[in-house]
Amino acid sequence: MEVMETIVIQSAEVEGKDKAAFVADTEKTKAEFVWTLQATWHLVHTRLDMDQDFEQPVCKKKKLWEMVAEKVNSKLSESGSAAVVAVKAYECDLKWRNMLATYRKNSERAKRLGAASVHWEFFKAMHQVLGRTREELEAQRRSRLSGTRVGRAMASKRFTPILPTPAVTSTTSTCTARPPQDVLQLYLELQERKLNMWAQQKALEERKIEAINNLAQAISSLAQKNSLHTARDSP
Numbered sequence: 039m040e041v042m043e044t045i046v047i048q049s050a051e052v053e054g055k056d057k058a059a060f061v062a063d064t065e066k067t068k069a070e071f072v073w074t075l076q077a078t079w080h081l082v083h084t085r086l087d088m089d090q091d092f093e094q095p096v097c098k099k100k101k102l103w104e105m106v107a108e109k110v111n112s113k114l115s116e117s118g119s120a121a122v123v124a125v126k127a128y129e130c131d132l133k134w135r136n137m138l139a140t141y142r143k144n145s146e147r148a149k150r151l152g153a154a155s156v157h158w159e160f161f162k163a164m165h166q167v168l169g170r171t172r173e174e175l176e177a178q179r180r181s182r183l184s185g186t187r188v189g190r191a192m193a194s195k196r197f198t199p200i201l202p203t204p205a206v207t208s209t210t211s212t213c214t215a216r217p218p219q220d221v222l223q224l225y226l227e228l229q230e231r232k233l234n235m236w237a238q239q240k241a242l243e244e245r246k247i248e249a250i251n252n253l254a255q256a257i258s259s260l261a262q263k264n265s266l267h268t269a270r271d272s273p
Contacts (some may be wrong), residue, residue, distance in 0.1 A: 071125040073133060080113045081106070082160055085134055086167045099237060103127035128241035135238060141168065 071077075084106050085092075091102055104127040114120045141164050144156045148165075 069123045071121060071123050071129050074119075074121075076117065076119060077110065077114060077121070077125065078133070078137075078160070080110045081130055081133060082137070082163055084109045084113075085130075086163065089167055099131075100127065103131045106130045128245055131241055132238065135234070137164070141165070145169065 073081075088102060088106065091097060092099070107125050107127045107130045110130065111120070111124045137160065140158065141161065144158050144161045145165065148156050148161075
């Protein structure tokens with residue numbers, strides 16, 4: 039009887055340890071990077087320094103965001119405030135998209151009420167790089183398009199963007215047609231929004247896959263441990 043009770047107690051202890059290890063592994067897969075003020079500033083400075091790389095007509099955004107994440111982690115480590123969980127590329131990408139949305143809102147506020155009305159701490163640093171004039175953006179966009187199929191079509195005046203047919207209204211007021219450059223800019227902005235939405239959705243899917251893989255590894259490890267204990271306990 040004493041031998042049987044000892045085996046039961048040891049088996050319960052092993053099972054409890056396995057469950058604790060499984061819970062710890064599962065919680066680890068759910069761990070996310072915490073954006074402190076210092077980490078956010080590192081992201082802003084790093085992303086703005088690489089703005090020209092991101093604006094290239096042909097570039098791999100995933101690789102660039104991996105470089106951003108690596109630099110942010112390195113700067114946090116150098117300052118002695120490295121996080122328990124290192125920031126990942128998709129987390130930097132999503133954080134920057136949220137900051138861009140906040141920047142655009144504050145930019146519109148600055149246009150209406152003046153720069154003094156904006157109190158967001160990151161606005162000034164971002165506006166110095168992103169707040170370029172419309173002419174500069176147009177010149178940069180044309181430079182990126184030069185040599186491409188769209189750019190050659192524009193140069194030969196054979197480029198006609200496909201736009202939705204405007205609804206017929208009963209108003210008697212006359213509307214002036216948009217200049218060609220405005221139509222092209224609207225078309226390019228719509229395409230850019232589609233690409234941004236696709237990239238954000240892809241990042242979320244990659245995050246889900248990574249979490250599932252981590253959970254599967256934890257379950258597999260637990261199953262192996264249980265099989266080993268069963269083999270040892272079997273006569």
